[in-house]
Amino acid sequence: MTLMLSNSIRRDIVSKSEMPVEVVTQFALDGTVASDNIERTPIDGDATQNEMHIDHSRAITEKHSLQTHPREPAGQESTDVRDTVGVQTDTQTQPQIEIERTISDKRDNADTHSPIGTSPPTKQQEQQCEGASPILQPTASQAETDGDTLDTGCSSVETVLSVCVDVNWSTALVTNTNMGEANTHEMSDTPHATQEVGSVPEISVNVNTAEQKTSAETAVEQTNIDTTLTNNDNKDEAEAVVKETDNNTVVPLMNINETTHDTTSVPAIETTSTQQSSLDSALNTGLVESNADEPIVDDVKHTTAGEGASDSVEATKDSKKEVEAELHTDETGDKSIRQRDDSKPVDTLNAKGLRPNSEEARNDDEAGESLGNTSSMSVMTTVSTDEANTFKVNKTAKLGPNIEATRKARERETKWAFMLKNWEKYSNCKKYPKKYEKLRQRMYKGIPDSMRTTFWSKCLMVDAQKKENLGVYTAYTKSLADSKDISQIDLDINRTFRDHIMFKNRYCIKQQHLFNVLVSYSLHNPEVGYCQGMAGIVAVLLMYMGEEEAFWGLDVLFRNSKYDMHNLYTPGFPRLIEQWALFEEYLQGLEPKLWHHF
Amino acid sequence: MGMNFTQATWFCLDVIILGNSGVGKTSLMNQFVNKKFSSQYKATIGADFLTKEVIVDDRVVTLQIWDTAGQERFQSLGVAFYRGADCCVLCYDVTVNKTFEALGSWRDEFLIQASPRDPDNFPFVCLGNKVDLDQRQVLAQDAQEWCESKNSISHFETSAKEAINVEKAFLEISRAALRQEAEDQAYTNDYSDTIKINSNQSQPQQADSCQC
Numbered sequence: 001m002t003l004m005l006s007n008s009i010r011r012d013i014v015s016k017s018e019m020p021v022e023v024v025t026q027f028a029l030d031g032t033v034a035s036d037n038i039e040r041t042p043i044d045g046d047a048t049q050n051e052m053h054i055d056h057s058r059a060i061t062e063k064h065s066l067q068t069h070p071r072e073p074a075g076q077e078s079t080d081v082r083d084t085v086g087v088q089t090d091t092q093t094q095p096q097i098e099i100e101r102t103i104s105d106k107r108d109n110a111d112t113h114s115p116i117g118t119s120p121p122t123k124q125q126e127q128q129c130e131g132a133s134p135i136l137q138p139t140a141s142q143a144e145t146d147g148d149t150l151d152t153g154c155s156s157v158e159t160v161l162s163v164c165v166d167v168n169w170s171t172a173l174v175t176n177t178n179m180g181e182a183n184t185h186e187m188s189d190t191p192h193a194t195q196e197v198g199s200v201p202e203i204s205v206n207v208n209t210a211e212q213k214t215s216a217e218t219a220v221e222q223t224n225i226d227t228t229l230t231n232n233d234n235k236d237e238a239e240a241v242v243k244e245t246d247n248n249t250v251v252p253l254m255n256i257n258e259t260t261h262d263t264t265s266v267p268a269i270e271t272t273s274t275q276q277s278s279l280d281s282a283l284n285t286g287l288v289e290s291n292a293d294e295p296i297v298d299d300v301k302h303t304t305a306g307e308g309a310s311d312s313v314e315a316t317k318d319s320k321k322e323v324e325a326e327l328h329t330d331e332t333g334d335k336s337i338r339q340r341d342d343s344k345p346v347d348t349l350n351a352k353g354l355r356p357n358s359e360e361a362r363n364d365d366e367a368g369e370s371l372g373n374t375s376s377m378s379v380m381t382t383v384s385t386d387e388a389n390t391f392k393v394n395k396t397a398k399l400g401p402n403i404e405a406t407r408k409a410r411e412r413e414t415k416w417a418f419m420l421k422n423w424e425k426y427s428n429c430k431k432y433p434k435k436y437e438k439l440r441q442r443m444y445k446g447i448p449d450s451m452r453t454t455f456w457s458k459c460l461m462v463d464a465q466k467k468e469n470l471g472v473y474t475a476y477t478k479s480l481a482d483s484k485d486i487s488q489i490d491l492d493i494n495r496t497f498r499d500h501i502m503f504k505n506r507y508c509i510k511q512q513h514l515f516n517v518l519v520s521y522s523l524h525n526p527e528v529g530y531c532q533g534m535a536g537i538v539a540v541l542l543m544y545m546g547e548e549e550a551f552w553g554l555d556v557l558f559r560n561s562k563y564d565m566h567n568l569y570t571p572g573f574p575r576l577i578e579q580w581a582l583f584e585e586y587l588q589g590l591e592p593k594l595w596h597h598f
Numbered sequence: 599m600g601m602n603f604t605q606a607t608w609f610c611l612d613v614i615i616l617g618n619s620g621v622g623k624t625s626l627m628n629q630f631v632n633k634k635f636s637s638q639y640k641a642t643i644g645a646d647f648l649t650k651e652v653i654v655d656d657r658v659v660t661l662q663i664w665d666t667a668g669q670e671r672f673q674s675l676g677v678a679f680y681r682g683a684d685c686c687v688l689c690y691d692v693t694v695n696k697t698f699e700a701l702g703s704w705r706d707e708f709l710i711q712a713s714p715r716d717p718d719n720f721p722f723v724c725l726g727n728k729v730d731l732d733q734r735q736v737l738a739q740d741a742q743e744w745c746e747s748k749n750s751i752s753h754f755e756t757s758a759k760e761a762i763n764v765e766k767a768f769l770e771i772s773r774a775a776l777r778q779e780a781e782d783q784a785y786t787n788d789y790s791d792t793i794k795i796n797s798n799q800s801q802p803q804q805a806d807s808c809q810c
Binding site for chain 2: 488495499536571572573
C-alpha cells in the first residue's frame, strides 16, 4: 500500500515534470539543454527526488530558525559583515514569484525523469543497493535523522548511494593522503543506517494526507498535461494518476470554492495560478487555451468576485492576447517593441511591490510540498500545516496583487521564451540593436527562474564548449585523486548552500556534482586550482545546469576576458586587489567623508 | 582595519583567530558572540569580524574579533588583519591531527606578518575545538606540552557546538589582549609624550595601566 501510494505520487511528480521539459525543448534552439535534462541517470533522479521530499520540510523549519538566528538580544553590540564578501547569491533570499517556483520545482523534477520511469531501480542500483524499495527507505530514515547531525548522521540510502554512485569521490578521498579521517568516518555510517530500513510502514498514514495535498496541486494540472504529453507511456501514467487523484482532490477543491469567498479563497487561486502556468506552457506549445481554460477563469471570478478582482481576470485575458500578438508581430518586425514599451513602468512597479507577497506564496507552496513529502515526520507535518495556514491568512489580505504578480510573471516568461527561441537575433547587437536592447532591459527586470537554464547556457556558450572539448570533462572525472585541492574542496562542499534543497544532504547527488566539477576544474586550470568562494559559484550554476555544463560554464566565467574571474582567484588575488584599489578610489571621489572614516 | 579607540575608559581589543580551514573558527566566534551554533556556516572568504563588549577585571572592553579564512591562499591578504592584533587565537580540530601540527606554522606566520614589538611575550591562546566529537586524534596532553614549549601559551579544549569552555577561553583571551594593549599603550606613552597635548582627560587611566 505504501509503495503503491508513494509510487503514484512519484509518477505524479514525474508526469508533472513533463511540462517544463516540453517547454524547454521547444525553446532551446539546438535542443541540447532540454535533452541533457532528460539524459540524467535514473539514480541521479531517485536521489534528488528523495532528497527533495525531505528537504522541502527541512527547508521550511530551518528557514524559520535561520531567520531569527544572527540577531543579538538588545544591548549587545554585534556586527556581522560576512555577506559583504560572500559570493553566495540569490536562491535563498531572493523572493521569487509563485509561478516561478512551481515551474522551477517542476524543472527540478524534470531532471529526474528517466525513460524507465522511476519505480524500477536501475542496474547499478540493483547491484549495489540490494533492491528492496530504495525509494522509501531514505525518506523514512532521513526524516528521522536530526537536522543538526547532518555531517555525521548520514542516512542509509544517502550513504549507500554515496558509496555506490560516487566511487570516485570516496576513492579519491581515501587515496588522498592529506585527508583527515573524519571523512571516512562519515562514509562508514552504512551499517548503522541499514537498521532504519524497517521504519518504512510509518509512512503509510502520512502519505494519505500527503497525497491529498500534492494532488490538490497537481490534479488540476493533469488535465493540461494530458494534452501536451507526447510520450505514450507517460501519458498512460498521467491518466492513471488523474483517475487516482481525482477522487481525492476534486472534492476539497470544490469545497474551497463554494464555502469560502473571502478568507480562504487562496487555495483556489493558488491552484489556478499553477494551472495557468501550465496553461501558459500550453500556449507556448501551440495548444492555446482549450478546454482547460474555462474552469479556471470561473474559479477566479467565483472566488474573487467580492474583492473586485474580476478586473484582473479581464486583464489576464488581455495580456494573453497581447502576448499572442507579440508572438505574431515580433516575427515580422519590431512593431511590438513599441507597444510593449508603454507597459514597462507598470511592470517594474508591480514587480517591486509584489515581491514579498510572492515569497509568502512560495513558502506556502513549499509548505504544501512538504506536506506531500515529509512522510514519517508527523511533528513536522503539523508544523507545516500551521505555517501553511498562517501564510494563507496573510495572503488573503493581498489577494489582488498576487494575481497580478502571477500574471506578470507568466507574461515575462512568455516573452523570455520567445527571445530565447529567437536567440540568434536577440543576441546580435549589431544586426538587431533594438532586439538586443530589449533583451538587455528585460534582463534588468530579472530572468525568470524557468528560463535561466537555457539563458545561462547560451550566455556561457556551454554547448559550444562541450562540443569543442568532447570527453575532456569525463577524463578529468576519472583522475580526481590527482588534485591537491581535494581535501579543501571536500571541506567546503560540506558548507556550501547547506540550507538549499539541492545541497542539503551530505554526499547527495548535487554535492557529488559540485565535488566533481571543482576537482576537475582544479585539474583543468592548475593556476587557479581551487580557491574558497568558487564552490558558491559552481553551486549556483549547478542549480540550473548539469555537471558538465556547469564545468564549462565555470571555465568560460574564468577564462573569457569578458568575465575574467581567473585573476580574481589566483594566488595573490591580482584582480581582487585591483578592484579593491578601484573601489577605494571611487569611494574617495564619491563619498570623501566616508572614505576618511576608514 | 584594526582601529584602536584608545580613550580613557574604553579599550577596544583586536583579537585574531587563526587555524586551518574547517577547525571551527567561525563557529567559536559565533558561539561566543551570539551564543548560537549552526552546522551550516559557509566557508569564510577573506575575513570577517564580530564585536562584543565584555567585562574583564571590572573593566568594560570591546572585543573586536577577526575571523580569518583558513585556506592558505588567503594568508596573503591576512597581513592587514594581523597587524595591530592584541591577541592571537590559534585553533585546531582535536579530531584532525594535521590541524594541530599546523599550529606552529600559523604562529610563525603571525609573528612574521604582525611583527609585534616583543614576539616572545606576545599573547597567544590555543583552542582545541570539537571535543564533542568522538573521533579524537589530538591528546590534550600533547597539546598542553606543545603550548608549554611555546612560552606557555594558555590552552583550552572547547566545543563550539556544545558551548564547552568557549566563554572561559574568551575571557582568558580578553585578559591576555587587555594586558597586551595596556603594555602597548605604556610603550607608546613612553616614546610619544609630545603627542599628548591635552592630557588631563587620559591622565588617571594611564597611571592605572602603567606598570612602572
